[in-house]
Amino acid sequence: MIDRKEKILKSLVKSRANWLNGKGPLSNVVVSSRIRLARNINNIPFTSRANKMELEKVFKIVQKVFNENAIFSHFNHLLLDKLSPLEIQFLTEKNLISRDFIQMNNSYRSCIFNRKETLSIMINEEDHIRIQLLSAGLQLKKIWKAINEIDDEIEKKAIYAFQSQEGYLTSCPTNLGTGMRGSVMLHLPALVMQNRIEEILKALSKIGYAVRGFSGEGSKAMGNLFQISNQLTLGLSEEEIIENLIRLCKKIVIQENNERKNLFSSVRKELEDRTWRAYGLLRNARIISSTEAMALLSKLRFGVELDLIPKISTCKLNQLMQMVQPAYLQMVVGRSLDKLERDLQRATLVRKELGKYI
């Protein structure tokens, strides 16, 4: 199963993750939902303190689970040791592995993921096992049901570190208990335009939620995309955490939609102008940075969400937000590119991809 590396990476370059399809509940504001579970194998030290043999043991246990279970038979498996820094960066852009995973240098780090790129399991990250499931729109309950089943399948063959008092034991105490983090990626251009985003982000932080950018932890909020996730993992059940997060996101969606209505009725022409200018630049620029591309794609997306421009789908725009990232561009051409080369390649790609539509 391991080591058809070239083939796997090649197909990853061509494929577009299913969770970027722009569908699902509240998809005019909610790009995607995600749940991640942190698990560790009983009686093996956490990754940061484990020796090579212990890491290998974790690796083999998880590998066995996936090799022996029919539902995982079509999954891909990549060992990070065998990947170049560019290829690893590409996996983070694809949201298959975390940014932290790049920084680590322990052996037997690997990543298992399905063809749709919705499910991925990191082995020997901060915790022995990190399971992540992504879906388009606000779909946390459905995701929870599905990831819970996968978790059960793994647990059949691996004994998790678990204590009845604390719940799942995790390397970092912030993940203790459920070991669960739910997160929702929201597109909030109207709240940004109306200068209301800061107040909302502050309030979220006060009630125990973290806000991150498009590419997860450590990334800046580009393209008016905000990923909101629970900080609290202890003292509440998984269902309660999810319920709270859903309620919160729905409130933010209502506020975003209200501001959109306000803008639409007061400055509709200006919004049309912003939308078409973004389109004009994306369709014509010859050099474009990723930050600018994200900002323009966000403006265009806003126009699509408000029905100000025809024929462009949010699915295409979601996909483009991944495709304009630096590692993807280099994977497409199969070699490393300097800044100007990337900016040229990015402009060419965006022009071509959007050209298919209008």
Add this chain to the structure above:
Amino acid sequence: MIDRKEKILKSLVKSRANWLNGKGPLSNVVVSSRIRLARNINNIPFTSRANKMELEKVFKIVQKVFNENAIFSHFNHLLLDKLSPLEIQFLTEKNLISRDFIQMNNSYRSCIFNRKETLSIMINEEDHIRIQLLSAGLQLKKIWKAINEIDDEIEKKAIYAFQSQEGYLTSCPTNLGTGMRGSVMLHLPALVMQNRIEEILKALSKIGYAVRGFSGEGSKAMGNLFQISNQLTLGLSEEEIIENLIRLCKKIVIQENNERKNLFSSVRKELEDRTWRAYGLLRNARIISSTEAMALLSKLRFGVELDLIPKISTCKLNQLMQMVQPAYLQMVVGRSLDKLERDLQRATLVRKELGKYI
């Protein structure tokens, strides 16, 4: 001949001046050339000191010249008293009358011009008669020959104020002597980009040349367009003034072309990007100010001049530079427009006009 006002204005809205055709010598840098002669009728006080009867007398003398001469038979004649402020502003945008002419409030101000909009005669402006001839490219000698003939035709029926020592007498001493001003409109984006324009403008001013913007005296240099004209009218013959101006313009053209070559070899991709971005914005914006339109048209023109974008002609861009002006836009729709309405109308017009090409 006078007073088919509505008809004349209507056809002026539709027609495009011949001197904007983007042709003629050195037309990749030189938009147009212009010569203006200042003349006064003998034994009648200058306009500023003339009474109504005297102004009427001037008006009638000139009118008679044009009525009785077959070569002027197809000329249009508009009395400024009968025009609205918007219509007068429209004539200045068309370069048929001067901006000063708007500010004046004496009677019998009028303007005679040909169908091609290359020749115009202002009556009772600062001087009794101001004759102006425009042509595309660097064509001062040809213009001089033509305007000299027209001047002779007028002189057959009107006795000019002339003294053998001082030459033609003019209201303002700066026009004394030849009463001639030659001017050349240059598009100098490379000298602007390379921060060399200031030094050149300073040098020009030191050696007795004035520099103005696109719309003549008092207008800012928009769209990297600079109109250079002689200040000196006395002590040199018309031919010498013209020779000097031609020599000077050729030098500037060489410098502009050198900087274009430098830019082309060092930052070609960036120039392509600038060009296509300008095109993308002009083809897609829904709201656009005249200043922005001029700046974008200049960038696009630069791309056309460097052959970085196909199918767009400098003729079309020259015409658009007039068509994006505020009075023209209002004349097209036949009513006054506020700022936002103009910006919307301008964007619609530019989109449509450029859409015909690519």
